[in-house]
Amino acid sequence: MIIQGHEIFAPLKLKTHSVVVGSGAGGGVAAYHMASAGYETVVLEEGGYFQAKDFNQREEDMMPALYRGAGRQTTTDGMIYVWQGSTFGGSTVINTADATPIDAEVLQHWQQTFGLNELTEENLAASYERVYKTLNVHRLEERILNRNNKVLLETANRLGYKAGVFNSNRKNCVGSGYCFQGCAYDAKQGTNLTYLPMASELGARIYTDVRVDRIERLSGSKYRVHGSVVERGTRRFRHPVEIDCERIIMAAGTVHTPAILKRSGFDKGLPQLGKNISLQPQIGMSAIFSDSDKMTSWRGAPQSIYMSEFDDHRAEHGLGGFRMEGVGGMAGIFSHFSNSIGHDHKRMMQQYPNTQFSALLVPDQPTGTMDWEWGPDGKVKPKIQYTPTEEWKQRFKRGFKTAAEFLFEAGAKEIHCNSAVFGPITSADQLSRIDDFPIEPGMVALTSAHVQGSCRIGLNADVGVVDQNLQLHNLDNIYVVDGSVMPTTASTHTMIPIMVMADRAMHKLAHGA
Amino acid sequence: MDNNKQLPSATRRLFLQRSLMAMAAVAASPLMSAQELANAAIATPKLNILTADDYRILSVVSDTIIPRGGAFPLGALDIDLAARIDSYIEPEDTALIQGVRGALMFLEHKAPAIQGKEGLFSSMAAEEREALLLALRDAGGDAVAVYTALRGLCLFYFYTDEQAWPNIGYDGPLVKRDRPVYPQVEG
Ligand SMILES: Cc1cc2nc3c(=O)[nH]c(=O)nc-3n(C[C@H](O)[C@H](O)[C@H](O)COP(=O)(O)OP(=O)(O)OC[C@H]3O[C@@H](n4cnc5c(N)ncnc54)[C@H](O)[C@@H]3O)c2cc1C
Ligand code: SF4
Numbered sequence: 142m143i144i145q146g147h148e149i150f151a152p153l154k155l156k157t158h159s160v161v162v163g164s165g166a167g168g169g170v171a172a173y174h175m176a177s178a179g180y181e182t183v184v185l186e187e188g189g190y191f192q193a194k195d196f197n198q199r200e201e202d203m204m205p206a207l208y209r210g211a212g213r214q215t216t217t218d219g220m221i222y223v224w225q226g227s228t229f230g231g232s233t234v235i236n237t238a239d240a241t242p243i244d245a246e247v248l249q250h251w252q253q254t255f256g257l258n259e260l261t262e263e264n265l266a267a268s269y270e271r272v273y274k275t276l277n278v279h280r281l282e283e284r285i286l287n288r289n290n291k292v293l294l295e296t297a298n299r300l301g302y303k304a305g306v307f308n309s310n311r312k313n314c315v316g317s318g319y320c321f322q323g324c325a326y327d328a329k330q331g332t333n334l335t336y337l338p339m340a341s342e343l344g345a346r347i348y349t350d351v352r353v354d355r356i357e358r359l360s361g362s363k364y365r366v367h368g369s370v371v372e373r374g375t376r377r378f379r380h381p382v383e384i385d386c387e388r389i390i391m392a393a394g395t396v397h398t399p400a401i402l403k404r405s406g407f408d409k410g411l412p413q414l415g416k417n418i419s420l421q422p423q424i425g426m427s428a429i430f431s432d433s434d435k436m437t438s439w440r441g442a443p444q445s446i447y448m449s450e451f452d453d454h455r456a457e458h459g460l461g462g463f464r465m466e467g468v469g470g471m472a473g474i475f476s477h478f479s480n481s482i483g484h485d486h487k488r489m490m491q492q493y494p495n496t497q498f499s500a501l502l503v504p505d506q507p508t509g510t511m512d513w514e515w516g517p518d519g520k521v522k523p524k525i526q527y528t529p530t531e532e533w534k535q536r537f538k539r540g541f542k543t544a545a546e547f548l549f550e551a552g553a554k555e556i557h558c559n560s561a562v563f564g565p566i567t568s569a570d571q572l573s574r575i576d577d578f579p580i581e582p583g584m585v586a587l588t589s590a591h592v593q594g595s596c597r598i599g600l601n602a603d604v605g606v607v608d609q610n611l612q613l614h615n616l617d618n619i620y621v622v623d624g625s626v627m628p629t630t631a632s633t634h635t636m637i638p639i640m641v642m643a644d645r646a647m648h649k650l651a652h653g654a
Numbered sequence: 655m656d657n658n659k660q661l662p663s664a665t666r667r668l669f670l671q672r673s674l675m676a677m678a679a680v681a682a683s684p685l686m687s688a689q690e691l692a693n694a695a696i697a698t699p700k701l702n703i704l705t706a707d708d709y710r711i712l713s714v715v716s717d718t719i720i721p722r723g724g725a726f727p728l729g730a731l732d733i734d735l736a737a738r739i740d741s742y743i744e745p746e747d748t749a750l751i752q753g754v755r756g757a758l759m760f761l762e763h764k765a766p767a768i769q770g771k772e773g774l775f776s777s778m779a780a781e782e783r784e785a786l787l788l789a790l791r792d793a794g795g796d797a798v799a800v801y802t803a804l805r806g807l808c809l810f811y812f813y814t815d816e817q818a819w820p821n822i823g824y825d826g827p828l829v830k831r832d833r834p835v836y837p838q839v840e841g
Binding site: 145146147189191194195196197198199200201202203205206211213219317319325372373374375376377379439472473474476477480482483484486487488490491493494561562583584586 | 788837
């Protein structure tokens, strides 16, 4: 059963066995496993309940409806946009449905560096099988690939570079191109269409527009969840919520799960809470091709092809190097990609159909930290502190140069990026300008769609927040199953890694293996 | 790129952080005088958030960033971009509101001095206004925040407007729907 906030007209008091906080990648999987094992389960989701019929394929409407802070959540210095979904289905509603596993080198890195010997490919295999089946993961069909993406593959093939087509969790995709605004065709198989309806069918009660504020510890390792029914959109407080339960599964995402734990006073004895943040920052690039070479970036599967020649994944450091991926479909946001205004900018926008958009992804090491403040209305204000390391900056510049060179090789005439101060590169002999590229707040807008690490897995409370079964080190019956548990960035895309880790832990908890 | 010397240090200190939100710091800048307001040529529509003053300055800024003519005839004033932006700002978003207001006040009252000009941004000729915005961009340091923030706001809401789309060859959404409805509940 799905109960929306506006259907609640009085304070809500419940008793249940398991409470799942958040309904995204991790929360959806957890809710399903708890319900399938017969536990009375309540899911609490702060965001609203939106369905295919609500998605109007417009950035200015869907970002406020579906994204945390309307898509304007940033690091404290404003340099990196930290994108997260906040709706029934969480970020799985707004992502581009690229399905990538945890890289083998990452698992080796976790074993060697953190001693996580239970997280092996072998131990995760059954979870991959279950998750892939539920999400219909398969290689993207040729018919929905667009030229915006294919140009990467063609160029890579010509240069002998590694590149490929993504696996994806879609079903009957019509290639509309609007994944970032929610799928109006119910093709993208997020938790909103898979795990959550399955859990509901099995008896789970899913409340939307209900924010969890804090957790109170009762005697005998039982808990009381304190929350608020909030108004959709404004998220203003409407009614108090109290739920007594035996088990809590946190899946509010990397930024909000540790905030709730901290506000509950559970951070004592967990020195790693809110630390070890990786953002995997990326920069958007646009490349103008000749008038006749139409990219039509906004149609077709938006992010369908990658060029991975410069991935440098190793057991010593996990993910490394840099890679390019095609992106597409957002005139509003992509209009920022350049440093111009006035008639120069209008001339550039006129070339939108023959402009190719891609992202340069540069994996990082987990160096960020988080803290939070709470307003009088109970709303949390995250402070994400993140400064890229010198090593990362150098690798970013190398990646930017390589990507620009690659795009010229593909036929680009002019290359821009999401920096309002860095002017266009109009020929390969200007690439040395990238040496002075300003990776500074205010000068460049980077994006993170993969924030991870604030409650990382570790063998004990000195080095981690949860154990390998994703249970909190310092309290019984509280689990964390979202992106926050990743010790380092798990993959170039994080939905499948989160679901697989959640599946392993929750299947074990629910079914004993 | 990092030539902060072009920006007086007093102005730089106005920016405690670089993001749009952080521009609330300059929101306390002096408001327009009644006389200046009376001289304003732009008629004010019904506004949700912006004051008539904010609206008038934002209209001039938007006209500088997306002027009429050139590659295509449509400009920001043709779609009343400032009113469109106003309709999308949520009253709860106080940080954004203060940020926008601070950026507008800074641009209107303090920025012209950077180029040694007297008077208000909104009374400058179109080319001078563009030159001033570009000077903020090239000044480096914190002045860039004003440029980036106002530019971002104007471009985003201009190019998400359907009237802009034929001009850039974008055929628009495949479904024709209004904004999603947020269920109304008692206060
Ligand atoms: C724009 C975008 C594109 C992406 N593209 C891809 C892709 O193509 N492939 C891929 O693998 N990954 C992608 N990702 C990343 C992936 O979707 C996320 O890493 C993943 O969904 C995160 O899962 P999660 O469980 O940690 O949190 P989320 O899925 O973000 O869910 C957390 C939920 O918790 C809710 N919540 C937060 N606080 C509270 C509270 N106090 N009370 C109740 N509920 C709360 C939130 O509202 C949210 O709905 C993308 C992400 C974004 C933002
Ligand atoms: S491209 Fe496919 S999955 Fe994405 S919104 Fe369109 S139909 Fe849905």
